[in-house]
Amino acid sequence: MTLRLENLRKRYGQFELRIEEYTFKEKSYNVVLGSSGSGKTTTLRLIAGLELPDEGKIILDGVDITNVPAWKRDIGLVFQNYALYPHLTAYENISVPLKIKKLDRKTIDEKVKNVAEILGISSELHKYPHQLSGGQQQRVAIARALVKEPKILLLDEPLSNLDARLRLEVRVFLKELQRKLNMTVIHVTHDQEEAMAIADNIVILNSGKIVQDGSPAEIYRKPKNTFIFTFIGLSNLLPASFFGIDDADLVGFRPEDAEIVNTDGDISGLVEEIQYLGAYKLLEISIDEKHSVIVRVLPSEEISEGQKVGISIPRDLMLKFKNEERVPQ
Numbered sequence: 001m002t003l004r005l006e007n008l009r010k011r012y013g014q015f016e017l018r019i020e021e022y023t024f025k026e027k028s029y030n031v032v033l034g035s036s037g038s039g040k041t042t043t044l045r046l047i048a049g050l051e052l053p054d055e056g057k058i059i060l061d062g063v064d065i066t067n068v069p070a071w072k073r074d075i076g077l078v079f080q081n082y083a084l085y086p087h088l089t090a091y092e093n094i095s096v097p098l099k100i101k102k103l104d105r106k107t108i109d110e111k112v113k114n115v116a117e118i119l120g121i122s123s124e125l126h127k128y129p130h131q132l133s134g135g136q137q138q139r140v141a142i143a144r145a146l147v148k149e150p151k152i153l154l155l156d157e158p159l160s161n162l163d164a165r166l167r168l169e170v171r172v173f174l175k176e177l178q179r180k181l182n183m184t185v186i187h188v189t190h191d192q193e194e195a196m197a198i199a200d201n202i203v204i205l206n207s208g209k210i211v212q213d214g215s216p217a218e219i220y221r222k223p224k225n226t227f228i229f230t231f232i233g234l235s236n237l238l239p240a241s242f243f244g245i246d247d248a249d250l251v252g253f254r255p256e257d258a259e260i261v262n263t264d265g266d267i268s269g270l271v272e273e274i275q276y277l278g279a280y281k282l283l284e285i286s287i288d289e290k291h292s293v294i295v296r297v298l299p300s301e302e303i304s305e306g307q308k309v310g311i312s313i314p315r316d317l318m319l320k321f322k323n324e325e326r327v328p329q
């Protein structure tokens with residue numbers, strides 16, 4: 001189940017996807033994260049075989065599948081809009097890939113019922129797509145992708161058509177499904193919170209290039225540059241000179257790593273705004289006319305707007321950046 005991309009290139013006008021070399025984490029939940037237009041869907045379509053690369057290779061378990069047609073690849077793909085056939089029942093939709101493979105009726109029946117059981121949709125099989133909820137339609141689409149027992153499951157923005165409550169539920173469901181089937185999943189999203197919550201391995205794509213990969217904690221704690229640092233979670237970035245640091249241009253820190261102190265901290269500022277968020281409060285503190293930071297404190301901390309405060313940040317939690325690259329620690 002090793003999926004490897006080698007020198008992969010695909011150009012559309014000004015845009016170019018260019019992946020020198022990448023192996024997705026095997027039997028894990030991979031999330032490809034990037035903003036709109038970064039090349040996420042293009043990457044998935046190339047892996048699925050719906051597009052051919054201009055250059056490069058796609059290697060699945062040591063076999064070059066670059067020129068293997070989509071339907072012959074051992075890869076399941078779930079589209080963002082599910083793409084179910086409206087005139088077929090859930091059962092018929094799920095059985096389509098097996099009919100294409102010309103399996104006999106009894107084997108098809110067993111496989112469809114088995115996958116429906118795994119996905120918890122056994123009682124919905126007689127229904128047509130319009131009779132199913134969004135979450136159920138998605139499960140049918142996943143069942144259809146899984147029924148041919150692919151080596152890899154590709155999911156294109158699988159949560160974007162669901163409401164906020166269902167999204168949290170489906171996140172847990174997808175992660176459990178990956179664990180249960182012990183398969184390699186590649187899930188594409190622009191939502192950094194979703195990526196952090198669900199991934200074993202996050203692959204960050206920017207302007208058609210992979211800029212960093214790693215576990216959510218690695219990406220959050222050891223971002224390679226200021227783009228990744230500010231893309232993931234809340235972040236503060238100030239000139240290094242504010243801290244008397246001269247081996248970097250900028251210093252970054254997370255709101256939860258700073259502490260409010262009465263005595264002189266590393267820096268000081270004026271509390272401009274307080275957001276009460278239940279479990280914690282976020283303070284927006286201006287350092288000077290051009291720079292402000294966010295600091296997270298406990299709700300019990302007594303601080304008021306207009307108050308002058310010191311801010312202290314442990315040195316080992318400061319991230320030093322130079323010329324857009326992080327300074328190695």
Ligand SMILES: Nc1ncnc2c1ncn2[C@@H]1O[C@H](COP(=O)(O)OP(=O)(O)OP(=O)(O)O)[C@@H](O)[C@H]1O
Nearest residue numbers: 012013015034035036037038039040041042043190
């Ligand atoms: N078939 C195509 N023809 C022409 N241009 C394309 C085609 N497919 C993608 N592109 C262009 O390639 C770039 C990357 O598109 P892609 O859909 O891969 O991005 P994405 O990261 O998935 O974005 P989004 O989150 O908005 O779906 C975009 O500039 C897009 O306009």
